Amino acid sequence: MESKLEELKARLREIRDLEGAAALLAWDQHTCMPAGGALARMRQIALLRRLMHERATDPGLGRLLEELRPYEESLPYDSDEASLIRVARRDYEQAVRIPSDFVARLSEHTSATFQVWREAYPAGDFARVRPYLERTLDLSRRLAGFFPGYEHIADPLIDLQDYGVRAETVRAIFAGLREQLVPLVREIIGQPPLDDACLHQFFPEQQQLAFGNEVLRCLGYDFTRGRQDKSPHPFTTSFSIGDVRITTRVAENALDEALFGSIHEAGHGMYEQGIDEKFEGTPLASGASFSVHESQSRLWENLVGRSLSFWRFFYPRLQALFPDQLGNVSLEDFYRAVNKVECSPIRVGADEVTYNLHVLMRFDFELRLLEGELSVRELPEAWNARMAEDLGIMPESDREGVLQDVHWYNGVIGGMFHGYTLGNILSAQFFEAALRAHPEITGEMEAGNFATLLHWLRESIYRHGRKYTTFELVRRVTGDELRIEPYIRYLRKKYGELYNIPDSNVNQTIA
Numbered sequence: 001m002e003s004k005l006e007e008l009k010a011r012l013r014e015i016r017d018l019e020g021a022a023a024l025l026a027w028d029q030h031t032c033m034p035a036g037g038a039l040a041r042m043r044q045i046a047l048l049r050r051l052m053h054e055r056a057t058d059p060g061l062g063r064l065l066e067e068l069r070p071y072e073e074s075l076p077y078d079s080d081e082a083s084l085i086r087v088a089r090r091d092y093e094q095a096v097r098i099p100s101d102f103v104a105r106l107s108e109h110t111s112a113t114f115q116v117w118r119e120a121y122p123a124g125d126f127a128r129v130r131p132y133l134e135r136t137l138d139l140s141r142r143l144a145g146f147f148p149g150y151e152h153i154a155d156p157l158i159d160l161q162d163y164g165v166r167a168e169t170v171r172a173i174f175a176g177l178r179e180q181l182v183p184l185v186r187e188i189i190g191q192p193p194l195d196d197a198c199l200h201q202f203f204p205e206q207q208q209l210a211f212g213n214e215v216l217r218c219l220g221y222d223f224t225r226g227r228q229d230k231s232p233h234p235f236t237t238s239f240s241i242g243d244v245r246i247t248t249r250v251a252e253n254a255l256d257e258a259l260f261g262s263i264h265e266a267g268h269g270m271y272e273q274g275i276d277e278k279f280e281g282t283p284l285a286s287g288a289s290f291s292v293h294e295s296q297s298r299l300w301e302n303l304v305g306r307s308l309s310f311w312r313f314f315y316p317r318l319q320a321l322f323p324d325q326l327g328n329v330s331l332e333d334f335y336r337a338v339n340k341v342e343c344s345p346i347r348v349g350a351d352e353v354t355y356n357l358h359v360l361m362r363f364d365f366e367l368r369l370l371e372g373e374l375s376v377r378e379l380p381e382a383w384n385a386r387m388a389e390d391l392g393i394m395p396e397s398d399r400e401g402v403l404q405d406v407h408w409y410n411g412v413i414g415g416m417f418h419g420y421t422l423g424n425i426l427s428a429q430f431f432e433a434a435l436r437a438h439p440e441i442t443g444e445m446e447a448g449n450f451a452t453l454l455h456w457l458r459e460s461i462y463r464h465g466r467k468y469t470t471f472e473l474v475r476r477v478t479g480d481e482l483r484i485e486p487y488i489r490y491l492r493k494k495y496g497e498l499y500n501i502p503d504s505n506v507n508q509t510i511a
Contacts, residue, residue: 001071004064005081011061012088013281018052020239029111030231031247042111050104056095065089080278083467087283094160097146106139110410117409118232124399126380133408134376137369140412144370153370157415161290162422164469167367170418173484174360177421180488182390184495185353188341189392191499196337199255201325208250211321212262215314219300220454221246221266222273233406234261234348236268236297241280244272255322256338257349260301267300268293270454274462284465288473290416292461294423295430302352302424303431303490304445304453308335313448339498343391345400353495356424357390362405362417370414426474428487430461433478 022045029041055061068085075082113132120128140157147156152167159165213228231247238244246265250258271287279285287293304310315334319326326334341351347358365382368374374382383402388394395401403409407416434456435441441453460477474482496502 001068004068005071005085008061008064008068008085008088009282011055011058011064012283015052015055016281016283016285018048018055022048022052023237024239027237027245029114030233030235031229035115038111038115042108042115045111046104046108049107050100053095053098053100053103056092057098057100062092062096065092078467080284080467084279084282084284087466090163091283094147098143099146102139102142102146106143106412109135109139110412114406114410117403117406121232121399121403124397124403126398126403129403129409130376133379133413136408137376137413140414141370143412144414152367154367154414157370157412158418159415161415161419162470163289164471165289165291165418165422170363170422173425173482174363174418174421177356177425177484177487178360180484181353181356184491184501185341185343185357187501188353188495188499189343191501193342194336194340194498195333196340196342198326198329198334199337200253201255203252203255203322203325205250205252205258207321208252208255208258209248211318212248212259214317215259215305216262216266218448219263219266219270219304219450221269225273226269228262228265234265236265236272238269238272238286241273241275241277241285244269254349260305260338261348263305264297264301267297270300270457271296271462274454274458275465276463279465284467286466288461288464288466288468289470290419291422291426291470292473294419295426296423296457296461298420298423299427299431299457303427304450306339306352307442307445309442309445311335311338312446336498339494341495341499343393345387345391345393345395346404348404352424353491354391356421359417359421361386361390363421366414366417422470422482425482425484425487428490429474429478429480429483430457431490432486433460 025041025045025048029037029045033041065085065088069089072082072085077083109132113129113136116129116132120126141153144150144153144156147159150156154167158167158170209228213223216228217223225242226244226246229245229247230249232249234246234248236244236246246262246269248258248262248265268287271293275285287296311331311334315331319329329337339351341353343354344350347355347362350358361383365374365379365386369376369379380398380402384394387401434453438452438456441456444450444452461473464473468476471482474480492501
């Protein structure tokens with residue numbers, strides 16, 4: 001069986017290398033490709049994805065996986081070899097349901113849609129991109145249709161990102177979370193607002209980027225195996241465990257945008273850099289799921305990067321870099337500023353408390369679009385109405401509304417947005433587990449030492465790659481099911497102190 005296992009690894013490595021080549025072309029498209037290259041890039045990426053899909057659905061690969069099944073069943077479930085065969089078979093069984101020509105068409109369409117979105121977004125011109133989004137919705141439904149037997153049309157799309165997670169499970173979690181969040185938001189908005197004017201001065205781009213890179217190095221992002229560039233929408237891409245790149249965007253009148261965007265993406269990057277190197281070139285060499293991946297970006301961005309412990313170390317350095325802007329701003333006032341709660345139309349810039357209301361809205365729209373209860377034409381009006389209902393604000397244009405997120409214009413509708421909020425929930429649950437294991441972490445952060453936390457995350461989560469599903473990993477790391485209580489406790493304690501709101505007990509379990 002050893003020779004068959006090596007043959008399997010060789011076949012899988014070819015698929016991963018094609019995937020890496022396509023990712024490199026996409027990274028270039030998002031960062032520095034001239035606009036004139038769009039049509040050729042669209043063809044190039046589509047070709048690579050078709051070749052990748054053909055190899056991923058090769059009948060010979062399927063036969064090899066069946067031949068290895070007895071060997072897999074003879075091994076412990078969590079052994080590296082059994083996990084590799086299991087995950088490879090899962091990928092194969094998903095891939096063979098999707099025709100190669102559909103993969104190429106979808107890739108070509110999403111590349112074209114992204115280019116149109118890049119031009120329509122600054123102008124707030126939803127009408128220009130609407131026909132493309134209508135086509136995306138049609139292709140998303142077709143993609144789901146390749147997986148008959150689902151309970152909800154979104155299930156197959158979610159499953160491709162979060163194996164084993166279903167729409168009804170997410171709905172139940174979100175209902176419990178919404179029940180807790182809406183009163184909290186109302187309590188906070190009813191208090192005097194925190195002053196964040198210190199963040200909205202002139203901060204030169206190069207100095208912001210230099211400080212951000214210093215922070216990332218201190219947290220543990222390895223620049224010998226990665227780099228940071230600028231893009232219209234921050235993202236992380238991994239070509240291999242040894243080459244994990246991140247991007248950010250800079251606003252010279254908003255200090256928090258680039259900094260927290262960089263920390264967020266570095267959380268993704270450190271996850272990918274922390275995967276066991278023996279998984280290189282295999283399906284195990286990536287994160288467990290989109291939700292788990294997002295838990296790491298949000299853990300580093302919010303539970304670490306927006307904490308008082310973090311700023312007790314970094315704020316004197318930031319003040320020294322920007323003495324004119326921050327010299328007379330106290331640590332306490334700066335900490336309040338970066339944690340201000342404010343109803344904003346923009347998801348990526350939203351605070352921790354209101355952020356999930358943005359996601360819950362998008363997830364609801366995705367389900368309604370897929371079900372046929374909402375049309376793409378009706379989407380801007382529905383968007384604005386929901387923003388007014390949930391947050392009491394109205395976007396000034398579609399640029400602040402339905403056009404703001406790149407996801408629907410660079411992929412399918414369904415299967416992704418839920419992961420942002422599940423990631424928030426998991427970030428607090430994982431961080432609580434880390435503190436139980438190492439209560440000294442908070443004190444170490446005040447001294448600029450993040451090694452203990454990073455090591456715990458690498459050992460508990462990162463090194464395993466895709467060996468475990470979302471729910472398996474949660475049970476393994478925390479000894480419990482996915483629960484909203486740690487996240488609500490975190491928000492209630494932190495923002496209760498910031499806004500002088502009495503704490504309240506939360507007792508809800510989501511299985």
